[in-house]
Amino acid sequence: MAERITPRNVNYSEWYINIVTEAKLADYSPVKGCMVIRPRGYALWERMQAVLDGMFKETGHQNAYFPLLIPESFIKKEAEHVEGFSPELAVVTHAGGEELEEPYIIRPTSETIIWSMYKKWIQSYRDLPLLINQWANVLRWEKRTRLFLRTSEFLWQEGHTAHATAEEAQEETLTMLEVYRRFAEEWLAMPVITGVKSQAEKFAGAVNTYAIEAMMQDKKALQAGTSHNLGQNFAKAFDVTFQDREGGQSLVWASSWGVSTRLIGALIMTHSDDRGLVLPPKIAPTQAVVIPIYRNQNKSEVLVYAQKIRDALKDKFRVEYDCDDNNSPGWKFAEWELLGVPVRIETGPRDMEAGRAVLVRRDTGEKISAAFDEIPSKLDSLFGEIQSGLYNRALEFRVANTVRISSYDKFLAFFNEGEGGFAECLWCGDGGCEAKIKEDTKATIRVLPFGNEKEAAGACVACGKQARHLAVFAKSY
RNA sequence: CGGGCUGUAGCGCAGUGGUUUAGCGUACCAGACUGGGGGUCUGGGGGUCGCGGGUUCAAGUCCCGCCAGCCCGACCA
DSSP, rough: OOOOOTTTTSSSSHHHHHHHHHHHHEEOOTTOOOOOOOOOHHHHHHHOOOOOOHHHHHHTOEEEOEEEEEEEETTTHHHHHHHHHHGGOOHHHHETHHHHHHEEEOOOOHHHHHHHHEEEOOOOGGGGGGEEEEEEEEEESSSSSTTTTTTTTEEEEEEEEESSHHHHHHHHHHHHHHHHHHHHIIIIOOOOEEEEEEETOOTTTTEEEEEEEEEETSSSSEEEEEEEEEEEEEHHHOOOOEEEESSSSEEEEEEEEEEEHHHHHEEEEEHOOOBBBOOOOOSSSSSEEOOOOOOOOGHHHHHHHHHHHHHHHTTSEEEEOOOOTOOOOHHHHHHHHHTSSSSEEEEEEEEHHHHHHEEEETOHHHHEEEEEHHHHHHHHHHHHHHHHHHHHHHHHHHHHTTTEEEOOOHHHHHHHHOOOOOOEEOOOOOHHHHHHHHHHSOOOEEEEEOOGGOOOBOTTTTOBOOOOOOEEEOBBO
């Protein structure tokens, strides 16, 4: 076996790509910047879809589907939106062997096509709120790509809601941000910081963008999900009005929110180690794998015993049984570790005679012997421990790499000389300061975290003027 | 679009103008022994050396051009 690639002998980005490809989650395709998601990678996405979709339904949303192609004129209706997306649009100019009268854009996001329909669907306050989600692919012609983190085409869900009042739209925006926070923290075991984006970092066309930001193991930040308050911007652009209770006409208020296959990248970069993926039990497509260990003379008895264990677990957990005769146990151990399966269950002749099995944790490597009857309950509690253990480990890592900085010299040293991380700093709110900081350090404001308004008293880290916000600065993906 | 690096078997690589039929590891195929941390042995298949041109008695190796990929930037979820 060749020496495994680690962040110590290559850069972090190569390490990450190596894990993605070694675990056979995805490949680059013949289409530049686009990836092929392999079955193992897609299984992760399906798990995420299932959980998120349940959370969307619980909060009153419905799924729908809108076209891939958007008339070019639609994109141009909202000024900020055009400006934000123009550089990365792919345009269809020909179809059916003829040049089209008006080109179509391949959707980079669906606000415009959806709001063109909402105009027809919304007449009265009785039609509101309209709470719709779409699972779809989108295309943004990115200059540089990285599997799962930034590909030209990616899969996502995009929620688009319409409301009668500004307050309702804002409430929806924050409700969905909270759904994302819960999903990231409770399911992906990935601690996130929630808050609002600066005006420079917000979505093109939004009034405000809220986000969940996570710290990866190289101490860079990753925006893992966004929820936008769109105000009346798209209602104005697409002339979507409704008649209120009093008989007057008003523009509707909007939100949109999305997470993408980038979450798979986030999951990998949060928990994985040099042996491969580490998946939290709640999201892992396979939670445990039963590996029989046998010699030729006792093969059939061991296989029967191992199958009994598998059968005792299969209705309660997502469990696989690896009786492939072509690979040695050692090979299988390494392979299933690479794939991130949270618990491995070894059953050999010794275990069979004792009526037991050995459970091995992927996250710590700890081996636990369990009697046959107690395996299901043991596994259940182990999953809980692994889930919270991964969360706590990631949280401790973030806390250990987050510092409060008040002097600009220290700020520059933190990002330009040190290893970086999250810097919590006071900021005056001026876009000029923000731009200067980006110029000097490549660090950007990731988020203005919630719940820190009282702490924003003091001087801006860059210009020294009266601060208005506490901001989290970091280099990001 | 700039800067750097790399194109030789599925993958990872060596090959420094002249060892015959271009090698090594791994993967693959056949068989046997094995099996509690990526097994051992024997035999086997697999190559337009990225593409095009040039120099030379002789080019994977030198020169020119082109193409592709990756990494680092700029842009972005």
